[in-house]
Each structure stands twice: as structure tokens, then as C-alpha cells.
Amino acid sequence: MIQFISEHAPAKVNLALHVTGRRADGYHLLDTLVVFTEAGDRIRVRRADRDTLDISGPFSSGLESDADNLVLRARDMLRRLTGTTIPVHIALEKNLPIASGIGGGSSDAAAILRALHCLWRPDVSLDEIALESLQLGADLPMCMEARPLIARGIGDAITHVEGLPALAMVLVNPGVAVSTPAIFRALASRDNAPMPALDPRPDFAGLVGWLASTRNDLEDTAASLAPPIADTLQALRHSGAAMARMSGSGATCFGLYASLDEARRAAEVIASSEPSWYVQATNTIERVSADVAT
Numbered sequence: 430m431i432q433f434i435s436e437h438a439p440a441k442v443n444l445a446l447h448v449t450g451r452r453a454d455g456y457h458l459l460d461t462l463v464v465f466t467e468a469g470d471r472i473r474v475r476r477a478d479r480d481t482l483d484i485s486g487p488f489s490s491g492l493e494s495d496a497d498n499l500v501l502r503a504r505d506m507l508r509r510l511t512g513t514t515i516p517v518h519i520a521l522e523k524n525l526p527i528a529s530g531i532g533g534g535s536s537d538a539a540a541i542l543r544a545l546h547c548l549w550r551p552d553v554s555l556d557e558i559a560l561e562s563l564q565l566g567a568d569l570p571m572c573m574e575a576r577p578l579i580a581r582g583i584g585d586a587i588t589h590v591e592g593l594p595a596l597a598m599v600l601v602n603p604g605v606a607v608s609t610p611a612i613f614r615a616l617a618s619r620d621n622a623p624m625p626a627l628d629p630r631p632d633f634a635g636l637v638g639w640l641a642s643t644r645n646d647l648e649d650t651a652a653s654l655a656p657p658i659a660d661t662l663q664a665l666r667h668s669g670a671a672m673a674r675m676s677g678s679g680a681t682c683f684g685l686y687a688s689l690d691e692a693r694r695a696a697e698v699i700a701s702s703e704p705s706w707y708v709q710a711t712n713t714i715e716r717v718s719a720d721v722a723t
Contacts, residue, residue, distance in 0.1 A: 432586050434547050435720040440711070441572055442464050443463055445674075448616065458581070463577070465536045466600070467713075469525060482520075485522050485523070499565060510551075521537060536571050567584035578590055579627070579692060581623075597710070599670070600681055601683070602707040605657045658676035663723055
């Protein structure tokens with residue numbers, strides 16, 4: 430019998446994010462290249478006598494163990510979908526900043542869905558669960574995949590991307606809160622060109638060159654609402670990043686480097702000058718895998 434399952438909930442990084450339109454119901458249409466990283470949260474789940482959620486980690490103080498927690502909403506959604514009522518204990522190690530543009534909450538929810546699918550073994554596929562997960566947020570289907578991908582539409586039209594190089598990067602968050610709805614409301618343009626075609630199997634230099642022809646259409650608006658974003662991008666560029674950009678709706682930004690050693694050195698420089706910021710050197714991953722103890 431399975432004793433517990435431990436799932437990595439990786440940070441989601443939008444290398445490029447184009448806003449290409451808006452539906453009649455108000456949802457914005459996106460075209461985005463997404464990767465996931467070794468840096469992330471950790472979910473651990475096991476059978477229990479009653480449902481419990483414990484939250485630990487450096488960013489645990491900003492979360493509550495109540496019904497609004499996205500991890501618990503994901504658990505309850507899966508129960509409704511599968512009819513499973515087995516109680517579980519969930520432990521969430523919160524290492525990523527909250528509401529920071531790198532999909533922390535969505536990645537946590539996706540990790541619990543993957544973990545409970547492994548624990549409960551329901552007669553429902555992960556693809557079906559991913560489709561249902563869209564009701565929890567537009568990032569959920571891509572976080573369920575947790576591998577390099579292009580997402581279009583409202584995040585539900587996903588294409589896997591093969592052959593991207595492993596990317597060394599530094600994630601930096603200046604500790605400011607940004608409102609995603611406020612950013613979308615303030616956008617000057619919502620009908621922008623989609624991303625250009627991505628060259629197959631680019632090397633690092635080729636990918637950086639391609640990224641230079643792309644955008645994050647939310648970046649300028651977010652920086653106008655939260656000026657420390659501009660300071661964060663400047664710090665990354667001064668540290669020697671081959672390119673720097675905001676991820677998602679911010680405020681987390683990333684810089685790309687030719688090697689993990691370069692990324693680590695850059696992270697040390699930025700962290701020493703801005704000790705209150707979240708600064709993390711990391712690598713991208715090809716896909717997530719669960720640790721199962723029996």
C-alpha cells in the first residue's frame with residue numbers, strides 16, 4: 430500500500446507572453462511559451478483518519494488552511510469528479526512567493542491533483558482532470574503538464590515543446606504585490622500579434638535571439654503599477670543576464686544565463702545588494718515526477 434506521495438510543484442516561468450485578444454466573456458486570449466524549474470514548492474500527501482492541511486516554508490505565513498486555499502479546492506474538485514471520499518493529510522512546503530507571476534498556487538493545486546490521482550487511482554485520466562482543472566484557474570492545465578509548452582486561448586490549448594535547451598536562470602521578486610485583474614484592465618492594447626514560430630531545437634543563443642523578437646505584453650503595465658519591477662529587471666541585466674523579463678503578471682522577473690554557475694554568481698550579487706528580495710538561481714526541468722513510498 431502507498432504510504433505517501435511527494436510531488437514537486439515547480440515554478441512556472443512565462444518566457445514570452447503575448448496578449449492576442451479578449452473573449453466576449455472577458456477572458457483574455459494568450460500566446461505564451463512556458464517552462465518549469467527545479468525551484469518550487471513541495472506537496473506531500475498520505476491517507477489519514479480525517480482531512481488536514483499543514484503549511485510550512487518561508488512563504489507559509491501568507492496562506493490559510495481554509496476552504497479558499499487552492500490546494501483544498503483542487504482536492505474537493507477531484508472528489509466531486511471521482512466520487513472518492515478517502516480522507517487525506519496534505520503537507521505543503523511553500524518556497525515560492527505568493528501571487529508572484531510564477532504560478533505558485535496553481536502549481537501547488539496541480540501537484541495535489543497529480544498526487545491524489547496516484548494515491549486514489551480513480552477511473553478518471555489525468556487529461557480529464559486537467560480539463561476540469563480549468564475551473565480553478567487558467568494556469569492549472571499547463572501546471573498539470575509541468576513541462577515546456579506553448580499555451581494559447583485562455584491557457585487551455587496546449588502544445589508540448591520538444592528540444593528546448595536546459596536553461597539556467599535567476600528568479601527575482603522584489604516583494605511587491607500586483608493585481609492581475611488590475612493589470613489586464615489597464616492594458617493599452619489587447620489585440621497584439623502572436624508569438625513568431627519557434628525554431629525547432631534551438632541552442633541557448635538561438636533561443637535568446639528568438640526571445641528578443643517576443644514580448645511580455647503585461648510587463649510595461651505591471652511596471653507602471655509596481656515600479657520595483659523595473660528595478661528588478663535592471664538588477665538582472667546588470668548582473669550579466671543574456672536577457673531579462675517579467676514572468677506572467679509579475680512581480681517575479683527572470684534572467685537567463687549561459688550556465689548555472691553564472692546564474693548562481695548573479696544571484697549572490699543581487700541578493701547581497703537587495704537582501705529583502707526573493708532571489709533564486711535554478712534550472713529548468715523536462716518534466717516532473719512523483720516520489721512514492723510504499
